[in-house]
Each structure stands twice: as structure tokens, then as C-alpha cells.
Amino acid sequence: MSVEMQMDVRGIPELQLKLDRLDGNVRSNVDDALNFEVEAMRVQAQSMAPRRTGYLASTIFAERVGEWMFKLGARAPYAFFVEFGTRFMLGRRFLSRALELGMPGLVQRVNHAIREAIGEASTS
Numbered sequence: 153m154s155v156e157m158q159m160d161v162r163g164i165p166e167l168q169l170k171l172d173r174l175d176g177n178v179r180s181n182v183d184d185a186l187n188f189e190v191e192a193m194r195v196q197a198q199s200m201a202p203r204r205t206g207y208l209a210s211t212i213f214a215e216r217v218g219e220w221m222f223k224l225g226a227r228a229p230y231a232f233f234v235e236f237g238t239r240f241m242l243g244r245r246f247l248s249r250a251l252e253l254g255m256p257g258l259v260q261r262v263n264h265a266i267r268e269a270i271g272e273a274s275t276s
Contacts, residue, residue, distance in 0.1 A: 178269035183219075185265040189258035190214045190222045197224060197250035202234060212247075224251060 194214035201209040211227040224247055225231070237243030 181265035185261040193254035200246040
């Protein structure tokens with residue numbers, strides 16, 4: 153058993169429709185911004201994962217599952233129990249916390265990438 157986190161953010165479908173209408177330069181800028189921030193979330197989750205042997209942290213992954221979608225998770229069989237807890241221990245929230253901490257930066261970086269691409273298009 154592994155644990156994966158998926159976060160639904162309001163307004164993303166509308167943003168995706170608007171981005172689908174934009175040219176390749178804007179899409180490339182946004183894609184680069186998403187890749188950067190998702191990787192930062194993975195690193196953050198690894199640093200926040202509890203460590204005894206380091207195995208849990210070594211199984212944390214971030215992967216793209218679509219043009220504007222990604223997964224952040226851990227493949228260790230016990231990752232779910234560490235994240236959410238059991239009746240004997242409290243959850244340690246290393247994945248969900250990394251998502252919470254990373255989302256403001258992700259939104260800011262995507263906004264900047266869009267503004268930058270629009271600026272480049274208007275000067276051309």
C-alpha cells in the first residue's frame with residue numbers, strides 16, 4: 153500500500169481552458185514553473201518525512217500525470233499510516249503539509265510565468 157496526495161484547487165479547470173488557448177511559449181513557461189514547484193514540493197516532503205532508516209523518504213515521488221496535473225506520493229507500504237496515523241499514533245502529515253506549503257509558491261510562479269509570456273508577446 154502506498155499513499156498519494158491529490159489536491160483539487162478551485163479555478164484550475166477555468167485556468168486550464170484559458171491556458172489551452174494560449175500559444176506554445178506561454179504553455180512552455182507555465183510547464184517549467186509547474187515542474188520547478190512540484191519538484192520543490194517533493195524535496196520538502198522528503199525533508200519532512202520521519203526518519204529511522206530513510207526508506208520512507210527515499211520512496212517519495214512527484215510525477216506528472218497530465219498536462220496540468222501531478223501526483224505527489226510515497227511508495228513505502230506504511231506511508232499511509234505515517235501520513236494519517238493509526239489509533240496508536242498520530243499522523244505525521246509530511247505529504248499534505250508539503251502540498252500546503254508549496255501551493256502559494258506554485259500559484260505565484262505560474263502567475264509570473266503567464267505575465268512574463270504575455271510581456272514577451274506584447275513586445276514582439
